[in-house]
Structure formats: structure tokens, C-alpha cells
Amino acid sequence: MRRPEEELLELERAGLRRYLRRLESPQQPNIDLAGSGPCRNFSSNDYLGLANSEELRTIFAENILKYGAGSGASRLVCGTMKQHFSLEESLAELKRSEAALTFSSGFAAATSVIPALCGKGDVVILDKLCHASLIDGARLSGAKLRVWPHNDLEKLRTRIAWANRQISKNGRILIVTESIFSMDGDRAPLREIIEMKNLQGALLLLDEAHAFGVFGPQGRGLAAEMGLESEVDFQMGTFSKAAGLTGGYVCANRAFIDLLVNRARGFIYSTAPSPALAASIESALEMIAGEDGDRKRDTLWERIHLLDSDARSAIIPILMGENETALSASDTLLEKGFLVPAIRYPTVPRGSARLRVTLSAAHEEGDVLALKDALSDLQAHSEPTPPPHEP
Ligand SMILES: *Cc1c(COP(=O)(O)O)cnc(C)c1O
Numbered sequence: 383m384r385r386p387e388e389e390l391l392e393l394e395r396a397g398l399r400r401y402l403r404r405l406e407s408p409q410q411p412n413i414d415l416a417g418s419g420p421c422r423n424f425s426s427n428d429y430l431g432l433a434n435s436e437e438l439r440t441i442f443a444e445n446i447l448k449y450g451a452g453s454g455a456s457r458l459v460c461g462t463m464k465q466h467f468s469l470e471e472s473l474a475e476l477k478r479s480e481a482a483l484t485f486s487s488g489f490a491a492a493t494s495v496i497p498a499l500c501g502k503g504d505v506v507i508l509d510k511l512c513h514a515s516l517i518d519g520a521r522l523s524g525a526k527l528r529v530w531p532h533n534d535l536e537k538l539r540t541r542i543a544w545a546n547r548q549i550s551k552n553g554r555i556l557i558v559t560e561s562i563f564s565m566d567g568d569r570a571p572l573r574e575i576i577e578m579k580n581l582q583g584a585l586l587l588l589d590e591a592h593a594f595g596v597f598g599p600q601g602r603g604l605a606a607e608m609g610l611e612s613e614v615d616f617q618m619g620t621f622s623k624a625a626g627l628t629g630g631y632v633c634a635n636r637a638f639i640d641l642l643v644n645r646a647r648g649f650i651y652s653t654a655p656s657p658a659l660a661a662s663i664e665s666a667l668e669m670i671a672g673e674d675g676d677r678k679r680d681t682l683w684e685r686i687h688l689l690d691s692d693a694r695s696a697i698i699p700i701l702m703g704e705n706e707t708a709l710s711a712s713d714t715l716l717e718k719g720f721l722v723p724a725i726r727y728p729t730v731p732r733g734s735a736r737l738r739v740t741l742s743a744a745h746e747e748g749d750v751l752a753l754k755d756a757l758s759d760l761q762a763h764s765e766p767t768p769p770p771h772e773p
Pocket of ligand 1: 487488489490492513515560564589591592620621622628629630
């Protein structure tokens with residue numbers, strides 16, 4: 383039997399071993415990293431700076447006293463506390479959807495919803511750059527799987543045509559993609575995907591993890607920005623990023639949500655999130671959707687454009703190619719006091735290791751300018767990266 387030490391060594395040799403870093407401070411723009419000391423944090427997905435805001439911390443603490451810390455059991459077993467219903471009603475209303483269901487994480491939402499909707503006789507079609515949770519959900523489902531090259535509409539068309547020949551009578555075709563891609567920060571061609579899925583009788587699950595809170599009126603997401611909310615069958619997302627807390631959700635019509643209550647295993651067989659958390663998420667949604675949310679989004683977009691005037695999301699990837707190049711760039715930045723993670727395979731395709739900068743409304747202008755200088759120093763001193771190659 384192989385020993386874990388050998389596997390770790392293999393990872394180490396390939397520049398793919400991961401280590402946990404100890405954080406001595408709360409999650410915020412200025413953090414204290416054990417071993418490295420104070421540094422400016424450009425790695426978190428706390429886009430609006432809510433995670434450690436005075437306002438949200440106070441609400442969360444009060445909610446624990448009012449509603450309790452733990453929930454005791456699955457919502458189907460112990461009864462569903464009113465805070466969960468209330469959150470789902472508010473979320474559905476915000477997302478212009480009939481109903482919503484919440485999960486303990488976005489990962490749990492993805493790996494529960496896709497297998498609840500699809501199985502043998504169905505086809506799931508995923509964009510090549512979809513998040514691991516969507517890929518795992520699709521694999522778990524037992525449906526036939528097809529991947530289409532990132533944002534390639536012509537290939538998507540052929541995959542759907544193929545799917546229509548494969549599905550059983552009454553079979554479903556589920557197209558899965560993200561609105562803002564987590565490692566590239568680019569957008570899906572939503573309008574075209576929706577035209578295609580309507581024409582060919584498929585369903586669309588759209589993961590708005592990196593768009594919710596950041597795009598669209600009231601931060602409702604990219605589908606809302608494009609006026610397409612009602613065309614998306616399953617609007618999925620997370621409360622772990624812009625909403626500053628943890629949790630996942632899916633919005634859909636009432637019948638589908640009722641079906642998920644009966645079939646989504648990460649919902650059925652998992653203890654309900656804390657009632658205090660559910661109530662606090664509802665407050666975070668109000669913050670996101672309100673005027674203060676608009677102000678925070680304005681600040682976020684100012685920070686984004688200060689770093690890169692062409693950027694179209696809060697995720698700014700800087701392609702490095704090889705793992706070692708990305709790791710050493712990340713180390714150099716850390717020595718200068720900036721936490722910018724190196725992202726490697728399997729999070730991104732081989733040969734496309736990168737630095738991934740994420741910006742937040744909580745960043746100070748000066749910090750963003752300092753990072754900009756550090757990045758241009760880095761680029762001035764580094765060798766040009768050879769083009770990515772397949773092994
Ligand atoms: C972060 C992320 C998830 C998982 O959400 P969590 O709440 O962190 O579990 C799912 N999908 C995408 C695209 C993500 O970026």
C-alpha cells in the first residue's frame with residue numbers, strides 16, 4: 383500500500399504541495415501572518431469588506447444571543463427554524479425567483495443540487511473552467527457528462543445536440559456554468575447560452591459565486607445586470623464571498639425547490655446552519671441590496687480600476703505559466719508584505735499557474751497603489767514566461 387509520505391513528496395517535487403498558513407488576525411485587508419508578520423491581504427473573496435465589518439459582527443453576536451448558536455439537526459428532522467425560512471423568502475424576493483433553498487456552503491449546494499436534478503438517462507454539460515464543486519456534483523449525479531471548451535458557444539451547441547440524442551424519454555439536459563469565472567475573472571456569454579438552451583430544451587444552472595454582491599442592480603449578480611434573471615432555471619451562489627459569512631444557495635421555481643428538499647443529500651443529511659448565521663446572512667443581504675451596498679460596490683470598482691483599468695471583475699489573474707514561477711512570485715510579494723496567492727493545478731489547467739489578486743471595497747487606495755508598484759517591479763525583473771505546454 384502506498385504511504386502518504388510518498389504522495390506528499392511527489393506533490394512537493396511537482397511544485398504542487400499545499401501548506402496551511404496560520405493567520406493571527408481576523409480576515410481583513412491588513413492581516414498578521416504567522417512567520418511573515420503584518421501584510422496586506424489581496425487573497426480573500428470578501429469583496430465588500432463585510433466579513434469583519436463592525437456592523438455584521440455586532441449583528442451576528444446579537445443573533446447568537448437571540449436565536450441560539452446551534453441548530454441541533456437536519457431541517458427535515460428537527461423542524462426548520464423560522465430564521466431559515468425568513469432568509470430563503472428574502473433571498474428569493476431579492477433574486478426575483480419563486481423560491482430558494484440554502485445550504486451550509488456553496489460547495490454543498492453544488493454537490494447536492496446537481497445530483498438531485500440529474501441521474502441516469504440525463505446529461506450534464508459543464509464549461510471546462512467550472513469550479514471543482516460543480517464538477518464533483520456532476521460526477522456524483524451518475525448522469526452522462528460532457529465538458530465544453532471555455533466559453534466556446536459553437537462547441538456548446540454540438541454538446542447539446544449530442545445530449546438530445548443521448549437522453550432517455552423524459553431525460554433532462556443541464557447546462558452548468560459560472561457567470562464570473564473564479565480563477566480568470568472573465569464572464570460567460572450568458573445571453574447566447576440562454577438562447578441556445580431555450581431553443582434546444584435544456585436547463586441552465588448558473589453559479590454566481592463571484593458575481594453576487596458585486597454585479598447588477600442591488601448586487602443581484604450578472605444575470606440581473608443583463609436582465610436575464612428570470613431566464614436562469616437555477617441561480618446558484620454562496621454567502622461566503624461578498625456576503626462575508628458562510629453558506630450556499632440555489633433559487634428556482636417552487637416545484638424544483640420542493641424537489642430539492644426531497645432529494646438534495648447535502649440538505650437532507652446535514653445539520654442546518656446555525657439560526658444565528660441564517661439571520662445574519664439575511665442582514666448581510668439587506669446590506670448588499672441597500673444604498674450602503676451601492677456605495678461599497680462603487681468603492682470596489684474604483685479599487686479594481688486603480689489596479690487595472692481594463693479589469694472586468696474583482697478577480698485579476700496574472701499568468702505565470704510554471705508552478706515554480708508562480709510560487710516564487712508569490713513569495714517575493716510576501717517578502718514585500720503582500721499576500722497574493724499562487725494558483726496551481728488542479729485549480730487551474732497545467733501550465734497556467736498564476737498569481738490571483740482579489741480586490742475588496744475595504745482596501746485602501748494606498749494599498750492598491752503599493753501592490754501595483756510591487757507587481758510592476760515583479761514583471762520588470764522576471765523572465766518572460768514560456769508558452770504553456772501540455773505534458
Ligand atoms: C467559492 C465557490 C464555491 C463554493 O462556495 P463556498 O461557499 O466557499 O463553499 C462554488 N462555486 C464557485 C464558482 C466558487 O468560486
